[in-house]
Amino acid sequence: MKRVAALAICGLVAWAATALAAPDRRWKIGFANLTDDPETKIEATGFTGNLVRDSFVLAARELPVDLVLYDNHGEPHRAIANAETAVRDHVDLFVEYHDDRAANASVAAIMKKAGIPVLAINYPVPGAPLYTADDAAAGRLAGEALGESAVRNWEGHPLLALLVGDWARGDARLVARAAGVRAGLARRLKTLKIVQVEPADLGRVASANPGAKLLVATMSDPLALAAKEALETTGRAVDAVIVSQGLDPSIHGGQSDRREIDPNNRGSIVLGSVAFYLDRYGYEVLPLALAVLRHEPIPPRTVTRHVLVTAGNVWREYPPTDLQ
Amino acid sequence: MRLIRVAGFLALVLALAAPAFAQGDAACRNLVAPSPFGPTDQTGATNRVTPAVTKAAAAEIQEGKAIPMSYILKDGVPLFGTRFSKTVLTAHSLAPGAAFGENQVTYMEDTWLSQSHVGTHLDGMGHIGIRDCYYNQTQMGKFITQNNITKLGLENLKSFATRGVLVDMVRYYQSANKLRSNPACTKPCLDKGTVISAADLQGALKMTNTTLREGDIVVVHTGWGNLFEQFPKQNAVFNSGEPGPGKDAARWLVEQKVVAVGADTWGVEVLPNEDPKEAFPVHPLLLTNNGIHIIENVRTDLMADEVARTGRATFFFYMSVPRAYGLTGNFVGIDGIR
Numbered sequence: 001m002k003r004v005a006a007l008a009i010c011g012l013v014a015w016a017a018t019a020l021a022a023p024d025r026r027w028k029i030g031f032a033n034l035t036d037d038p039e040t041k042i043e044a045t046g047f048t049g050n051l052v053r054d055s056f057v058l059a060a061r062e063l064p065v066d067l068v069l070y071d072n073h074g075e076p077h078r079a080i081a082n083a084e085t086a087v088r089d090h091v092d093l094f095v096e097y098h099d100d101r102a103a104n105a106s107v108a109a110i111m112k113k114a115g116i117p118v119l120a121i122n123y124p125v126p127g128a129p130l131y132t133a134d135d136a137a138a139g140r141l142a143g144e145a146l147g148e149s150a151v152r153n154w155e156g157h158p159l160l161a162l163l164v165g166d167w168a169r170g171d172a173r174l175v176a177r178a179a180g181v182r183a184g185l186a187r188r189l190k191t192l193k194i195v196q197v198e199p200a201d202l203g204r205v206a207s208a209n210p211g212a213k214l215l216v217a218t219m220s221d222p223l224a225l226a227a228k229e230a231l232e233t234t235g236r237a238v239d240a241v242i243v244s245q246g247l248d249p250s251i252h253g254g255q256s257d258r259r260e261i262d263p264n265n266r267g268s269i270v271l272g273s274v275a276f277y278l279d280r281y282g283y284e285v286l287p288l289a290l291a292v293l294r295h296e297p298i299p300p301r302t303v304t305r306h307v308l309v310t311a312g313n314v315w316r317e318y319p320p321t322d323l324q
Numbered sequence: 325m326r327l328i329r330v331a332g333f334l335a336l337v338l339a340l341a342a343p344a345f346a347q348g349d350a351a352c353r354n355l356v357a358p359s360p361f362g363p364t365d366q367t368g369a370t371n372r373v374t375p376a377v378t379k380a381a382a383a384e385i386q387e388g389k390a391i392p393m394s395y396i397l398k399d400g401v402p403l404f405g406t407r408f409s410k411t412v413l414t415a416h417s418l419a420p421g422a423a424f425g426e427n428q429v430t431y432m433e434d435t436w437l438s439q440s441h442v443g444t445h446l447d448g449m450g451h452i453g454i455r456d457c458y459y460n461q462t463q464m465g466k467f468i469t470q471n472n473i474t475k476l477g478l479e480n481l482k483s484f485a486t487r488g489v490l491v492d493m494v495r496y497y498q499s500a501n502k503l504r505s506n507p508a509c510t511k512p513c514l515d516k517g518t519v520i521s522a523a524d525l526q527g528a529l530k531m532t533n534t535t536l537r538e539g540d541i542v543v544v545h546t547g548w549g550n551l552f553e554q555f556p557k558q559n560a561v562f563n564s565g566e567p568g569p570g571k572d573a574a575r576w577l578v579e580q581k582v583v584a585v586g587a588d589t590w591g592v593e594v595l596p597n598e599d600p601k602e603a604f605p606v607h608p609l610l611l612t613n614n615g616i617h618i619i620e621n622v623r624t625d626l627m628a629d630e631v632a633r634t635g636r637a638t639f640f641f642y643m644s645v646p647r648a649y650g651l652t653g654n655f656v657g658i659d660g661i662r
Binding site: 057058061062279280283315317318319320321 | 517518519565570591595596598600601602603604
């Protein structure tokens with residue numbers, strides 16, 4: 001009887017230790033951002049690095065997390081120096097967002113030596129789980145939307161798909177997005193002519209194909225707005241539909257801003273944009289970080305839930321903060 | 325015996341379910357809570373302002389000192405997007421020869437062209453809903469005309485003559501050494517995005533040994549109103565977000581059975597809010613589900629100074645709301661009387 005009572009007490013103490021102490025534990029998480037510069041656009045989208053940083057700050061408010069912020073400035077040597085500083089800062093976990101493969105390998109080595117777990121954003125860090133955008137999936141959504149629009153509105157008309165991007169940059173993300181767009185278009189339009197054009201050439205190409213309805217896939221939102229302007233200037237806007245990628249604030253707007261994708265602007269030739277949610281990375285990554293710290297299993301690769309956002313669902317995805 | 329037990333259980337289930345079936349539009353029962361004030365109520369939490377509550381609040385008037393708690397509404401104050409508030413003066417009788425009679429009487433009047441939710445203003449029961457479901461499970465689409473709402477309008481309100489309680493979050497955050505101000509504030513303020521929790525509210529109340537009681541109006545001083553006072557210079561910063569109670573704090577205020585929650589911010593609740601996928605979650609929690617009014621852009625700095633000087637956080641809350649028919653809210657004047 002005494003043994004049973006003793007076991008019960010031990011069990012109760014063990015339960016209390018985990019159930020009561022665990023929720024109070026706060027974790028020190030280091031986040032080294034690709035860049036904090038509010039002028040630098042990242043990931044071939046219209047998002048800027050400061051929006052990523054802000055999302056971590058906002059997401060941390062309601063979590064048991066003390067955030068330590070670092071700015072990699074897009075420079076490999078800074079990324080390595082920040083990792084070394086984070087070790088000295090005794091962070092419990094380090095979130096690395098940097099695009100240089102060699103630097104990321106060095107960061108992995110530094111953290112491994114210090115026994116600090118790492119989470120990587122968008123670019124692999126050896127041995128670390130990765131949270132990443134899925135450019136091919138996003139592109140596919142855009143392509144499908146363009147294809148469906150063409151089938152719905154322009155059946156029987158000659159069609160031309162224009163992929164508008166800064167192709168000269170040779171960015172792997174753009175290549176993946178473009179491949180996704182092609183795959184998405186092919187689902188509904190098997191024999192469609194698809195041409196990749198630089199932004200500056202769009203007006204010329206549109207004018208040179210006066211008989212075709214234009215399915216325009218822009219690789220970012222600033223390019224979508226520029227494409228719309230170019231098509232209006234050349235008088236081809238009535239024959240065009242645009243689907244973009246990113247859904248950055250330039251296209252759905254904040255208070256008193258221009259809102260191209262908006263329930264009150266349903267007639268826009270910008271049909272929608274595929275959301276990349278860079279301004280919500282903190283809300284996605286910090287829960288993963290906490291899971292790692294609590295020794296809960298997480299997948300080696302977690303991808304952004306991309307969604308095509310149109311005038312019909314933009315306020316659901318990005319609730320406005322003014323009650324108009 | 326078993327039959328009796330089953331019958332008893334069924335009776336209990338039916339008894340619990342009965343109130344839900346007895347009130348509200350069917351389409352809204354799953355979206356909005358029934359009113360705590362009965363199935364036909366259109367008034368909301370001013371039902372709590374009983375004669376006894378007003379009489380008890382009158383005891384707060386000890387010096388007869390009235391402290392302004394509303395901002396002057398004039399051109400240049402922060403407004404959102406296309407919101408507007410303009411006045412047009414009628415003054416033609418001041419023209420030479422236009423005075424009336426031998427006694428030369430003249431007069432002037434105003435035409436006020438304004439949206440109602442401007443400046444220091446009250447959010448009424450018709451302001452916020454979930455889809456078209458509003459306070460007391462009202463399917464609002466049935467009660468909308470081109471000009472107004474025919475249910476839940478301000479004409480249904482009772483008195484706001486009750487006790488006000490100022491909760492000075494600036495002092496509390498300073499004392500807890502966690503104040504993160506905004507550089508645009510010329511006096512200490514909580515920065516936008518600062519989530520005020522229930523524990524924070526309780527901590528701040530403890531600093532003045534104040535206990536909330538049913539029928540109180542809680543006014544939160546965040547310091548953010550300092551940006552309103554700097555209009556138009558800091559309008560963009562003021563509108564870009566705000567500190568304020570999060571959902572946890574709002575739920576606690578609901579439990580305290582308050583009449584209204586005000587703050588020196590444009591939306592009372594924290595923005596950006598805790599979940600970026602939600603829109604203004606505190607508004608439906610207070611207004612739609614519990615009938616608790618929200619008062620925005622309350623001027624709190626003068627009362628905060630007074631509370632800091634005296635250590636007493638309570639006052640007689642004097643606010644008059646024009647009972648214009650079918651409005652969802654209105655500009656208000658408030659004095660805190662001590």
